[in-house]
Amino acid sequence: MSDIRLEGVTKRYGTFAAADQVDLSVTQGEFVTILGPSGSGKTTLLSLIAGLNRPTSGRIFIGGRDVTNATAQERNIGLVFQSYALFPHMTVLENVLFPLGVRKIGGAEADRLARDALKLVRLDGLEARRPSQLSGGQQQRVALARAVVFKPDILLLDEPLGALDRKLREELQVELKQLQRTLGVTTLLVTHDQEEALSLSDRIMVLDKGRTQQVAAPAEAYLKPANRFVAEFLGIANFVDLPDGRNGVVRPERVRFTAEGQGRPARVVEAIYLGQMVRYHLALDGNQSVVAAVPFLGTAHAPGERVSVSWESADVWPVT
């Protein structure tokens, strides 16, 4: 178990910077999510931390030790790849035994550790299968068991749930969170699913074009985005004009319907039913549009209907 510190980490491919002056500090046992669009450098960053790649400049510390030039096998990091990368010629059990064998742990001891890890991810009974005989979710859990069985100092997860359907993904998110808490291992998760980032992590780091946009707790990043990119990337953002001429962002949940005459008049363009919530796309007078999300209480406004909406000025967060 260790903390991670990145100082000005940069990775260039030619003149293109896949990671550009990234600073990050993850404390012992913390769960941090790296969030960003495709190609923003998330995998690059993980591979630098894992030691599969060397930064062009900057330093990487793990547990206070400078590992910038250490090889992958010197770092004791558990890594789950975007593609799982299970060894196809080995059984589930052999896959999980692999990192133990490398560490010269064998016999009954290794067997016990491997079976414990498989039990942890609820895969006991499938030890003798090959990866090709498993479902996507099961493969993902084998990869997870293989990455934690040797008690790594750090767990790096690269979109581990990306290939799964929504329901399975939600189930595994809960499992992942529990597992991380049980093991107390410092964890960095990469995803481009903002819901996943918000629900799982202690803090999130938003990345764009290799640059850090914001590092903050989920609620803070959501309600107080550092800039326009973060505001738009995390959920739906309504941009409104502030009296001082700046722009501000209001989240849809903060937009309320009011009695006629009290708020700003608007016309319902679209009403989307989302189960517990209804999302309204509204056209304000003056060619501005706003999205409101309100609890569904039996009746809803129909498209074309005239309504009034308002929001507290405290709920507007200024962005540049």
Next chain:
Amino acid sequence: MTRTTRLDGFGFIAPLLVLMVVAFNAPIVYMLGLAFWEKGRGFTLEHYEGLAEAPVYLRVLGNTMRIALIATIANVVIGYPLAHWMRGLGRRGRMIAVALVVLPFWVSILVRTYAWIVVLGNGGLVNRALQWSGLTDAPVSFLYNELGVTIGMANVLLPFLVLPLFAAMIRIDDRLLQAAASLGAPPRTIFWKVYFPLTLPALAAGALLVFILCLGFYVTPAILGGGRVPMISNLLDTLINQIPRWEQASAISTLLLIVTLAIFAAYRRIDRKASA
């Protein structure tokens, strides 16, 4: 609805099938059957007994297997690192390398084999280089002995090993190797525990192909062996074209076929066990 059975469409392939059987399979069966017939007397095992009694035949068979094995091992020793090296090249480099490996296919095997005479002969490139460098005083004889035959066969058959091996190697996902590294494995372990096992089926298939092709090779042993390295195919040539003793040739062919099938069966067993 029409009832479809496996026999539907048989009419379409029947002419081709007849052609295959008549032009290809029947002669083989006839050829193999020849060994069991004696003119005027009918069925006999005499020719097989003849095989067992004349040790020269079995010696040639053993000799052939040994040369084939050495040529196959040489192929593996050269071909595996070559294919591995090709995998590490960029797109362009790979294309050029594959072209260079395949190129000899376009040159007649006869031409290639004669080229070895130029290279390996007493006044050839290799010997001149050896003498010039002072490693030897007198020319080393590479030709008209087993060494020359083995070198020639290994060269001619190399693409049969390298191409399937290379295809299997480029199919190995780099991320598997990275995963092994991230799990703490040093390069040696990554190679032996992950990379090599994943190339093993292709290596086995390629080596088997080379070995079986070696068993029946004619041109190269005939030219580079100069008649002094007896291999099965040359023996058959003598028995059919010069003596001629077709029945004996047929018996030897049958034996060769059985040996080949046995090796193939052994390979299938191992392969099935490995992928089970």
